[in-house]
Structures are given as structure tokens and as C-alpha cells.
Amino acid sequence: MKKIVVLGSLNxxxxxxxxxxxxxxxxxxxxxxxxxxxxxxxNQAVAASRMGIYTSLLGCIGxxxxxxxxxxxxxxxxxxISSLNIEKDISTGIATVFxxxxxxxxxxxxxxxxxxxxxxxxxxxxxxxxxxxxxxQLEIPIETVEYALQKAKEFGVTTILNPAPYKEIPTGLxxxxxxxxxxxxxxxxxxxxxxxxxxxxxTDMLEWSMRNNVKLIVTRGSQGSSFVENGQMTTVPCSSVxxxxxxxxxxxxxxIFAYAIAEKKELRDAVRMAVIGATLSVTAxxxxxxxxxLKELEKYL
Numbered sequence: 001m002k003k004i005v006v007l008g009s010l011n012x013x014x015x016x017x018x019x020x021x022x023x024x025x026x027x028x029x030x031x032x033x034x035x036x037x038x039x040x041x042x043n044q045a046v047a048a049s050r051m052g053i054y055t056s057l058l059g060c061i062g063x064x065x066x067x068x069x070x071x072x073x074x075x076x077x078x079x080x081i082s083s084l085n086i087e088k089d090i091s092t093g094i095a096t097v098f099x100x101x102x103x104x105x106x107x108x109x110x111x112x113x114x115x116x117x118x119x120x121x122x123x124x125x126x127x128x129x130x131x132x133x134x135x136x137q138l139e140i141p142i143e144t145v146e147y148a149l150q151k152a153k154e155f156g157v158t159t160i161l162n163p164a165p166y167k168e169i170p171t172g173l174x175x176x177x178x179x180x181x182x183x184x185x186x187x188x189x190x191x192x193x194x195x196x197x198x199x200x201x202x203t204d205m206l207e208w209s210m211r212n213n214v215k216l217i218v219t220r221g222s223q224g225s226s227f228v229e230n231g232q233m234t235t236v237p238c239s240s241v242x243x244x245x246x247x248x249x250x251x252x253x254x255x256i257f258a259y260a261i262a263e264k265k266e267l268r269d270a271v272r273m274a275v276i277g278a279t280l281s282v283t284a285x286x287x288x289x290x291x292x293x294l295k296e297l298e299k300y301l
Contacts (some may be wrong), residue, residue, distance in 0.1 A: 002262045004048050005131040005157075006255075007058045007121070007148050008041020009113040009139035010084070011093040012066040013247075013287065021098055021105055027266070030179025036096055037073045039113070040134040040137040040164065043248050043287045044153070045276065049079040051294045053262060056131075058078040058124050059140065060112040062092035067112070071191045083124050087112045093139075096245060105249055108139070108165075116140040121148045129155045135254060137162045142170065149176035158261060162254045163190070174212050179261065181254055183219045201226065202233045217271060219253055221246075225275050230266055236271045237280045248287025253278040276300055 016030040041059045046296040049055040057079055061067035063086050070092065073139050076079050093111040097104055121128070121144060136145050136159075145161070145294055153176045160179040163169060166186040174180075182190060184201070191204050201218070203252040209228040211217050217227040256277040260270035277292050280300060284290030292300075 002053050003059060003131045004045075004053055004055045004133045004135060004258050004262055005124075005229045006041055006048065006055060006127050006258075007116075007128075007134065007136040007140070007145070008044065008138070009039035009055075009110070009116070010037075010042045010059050010061050010070055011039035011095040011111075011113070012036075012070065013038035015099050015247075015286070016099045018100045021103075035055065036288070037067075037070050038065055038248070038287045039093060040251055041141045041210045042070070043251035043291075044135055044137070044162070044255040046074070046288050047077055047252045047281075047291045049077055049255075050261050050291055051256060051259040051297070052078070053259050055079070056083060056119065056127050057183065058083055058127070060084070060085040060087050060116045060120065062112045063088050064092055067090040067096070068288050073243065074076070083119055083127060085112075085115070085123075087115050090115060095263075099247070100216035102243065110139070113140050116144050117193055118144060118147050120144065121151065125151060128145050128152055128157065131157050133158045133160060135162070135258040136161045137254075139165065142167055146170060146173050146176070149263065152176070157166055160201065160258055160261065161252065162250070164250065167192070174214050177213045177214050177219060179257075180215045181279070183250055184221070186220045187216075190211070199266075205233050206231070215267065216294055217257070219278070221248055221249075225253070225271050227267060229273055236267060236268070236275050237287055238275050241257070241279055241283050242260045243282045244285050246282050248291070249278045249282050251287060252281040257293070271295065273301070
């Protein structure tokens, strides 16, 4: 049985829908307020588990009402959350999402996610050792991410890092990564930190890939996703759909991509599946609500 481990953040997302984002110093009224379970770790784990693959979620929540609500919500998914750490006297992470018709802006308070430390990895080392794929992101301390990736590589586990939200990647971390999945903005930040950007995506992706032994996949929103293989850049376009909410599209991509890699799909096929899944996800409100099942994805394929 194939297994995925997702190490990452869990948040309670508070969505405020507005006609537009406020200017600095301005107060505006929100049309609606919604509470939804989110966090990149939680979102990506749900996306992967809906593909029917055994998925374990590792991370930290607080022993508060939001933490209880997150556990109750995730227990309805086909997802192993038995190894989540519940931190005493610490609040669960919160993300406030300001949602307009075609965009969003997000402010995150990490809360318990900051307590996802090296000990969290050690406590779950056997779970990671038995995985086919470890997927992680940067909403938890980067020292934890690096340690988990290093351990996974020692065990021969395939590793995926979604460098979001973007932080400078420490020197040496790339040696523990098999697949790197930034979006176009994050990739631009990567280039500015390592190389002089030419301003041309293909040139920059090829240049970066020549210098690093990591398979690079850049998600590009409505333009699909591009990846480098055998010295060439390939772009997988996405279909046109009625966009309701783009929140969680990148997380859907990563969860489904991890599933496809665990199932030994060719890179192009894995990216195509992930692009279609992400496209379907934006047709519903909320990060997890629109994430497709494997049956829905196969029907679209």
C-alpha cells in the first residue's frame, strides 16, 4: 500500500468577503464571514487523501475550540490524524483571508504551528520511514522542514517541498529535495536570492535547473504549470472554468502531485493530474471544499 506523509501547518481560516481590499488606514465592511479549516499542511493532506491513497498528517494544534473543530472536521476525511500534537495552553494557528471576487490577501498567526519542532519529527520517525512520499511546506519552522527532509532521504523516501510562503532556502537543503514546487512569484524570489533573473521564465527555469539537482515545477495560476525535464521546459495548460475562489488551488496541486509521484506516474502525467485537480478546486468556495475526489478527477480526465 502506497503511503504519503504530509508535515505542515493546520489553521482555522476566517474568510471575510469584501468588494475590494481596504487601503492603508481605511476601514471597510465585510459582506460575509466564514470559518473553514485550512493551513497548507492540512489542505495538502486532504487533497492527497481524496485520491484514495493512505495519507498521514503531522503537525500541531492548540487545545482550544479551533483545535477541536479542526480535529472534528479532518476526522471526516480518509486521513490519518492520530499523530497530531495537541499543544497545551497554546492557540491554534489562525489565517484571516480577505476575499474579493477575483483575488485574496491573507494574514497568518502561526500559533501552535511554531511548536512543530524537531521533536515532532522524532516522535513520528517511523511514520516517515514507512512513507513513499514526504510532502512539506514552509508554514512551520524551517529547521523542522530541513530535519524531516534529511531524515526522509536517509530512509529513501521521495521528498517534495512546496516553498510557500516563501522563505530563503538554507544552503544545503536542496540536496534533500527531489521535487520543488514554487508558484511563479515564489520562483522569482528564489531567483533573486540565487541567480540574476533574466525576466524570462523559461530561461530562468533552465538556468536554475542546470545548477541544482532538483526537479523543478512552477505553478502559474491560470497559465497552468511548467516543469523542466531533460533540459527542456514543458508547460501543461489549465482549462477555463468559472472561478469562485482561488484559495487552496496551490495546495490541491501539491497534494495530487504527491499522490501521482507516489503512484510512480511520469512527471508530465503527474503535473497534468495536479493541474486539472487545482483547476477543479477553484470552482467552489473555500480551500478544501472544491478539492476533487479521484473519481471526479478521473471523470474529467
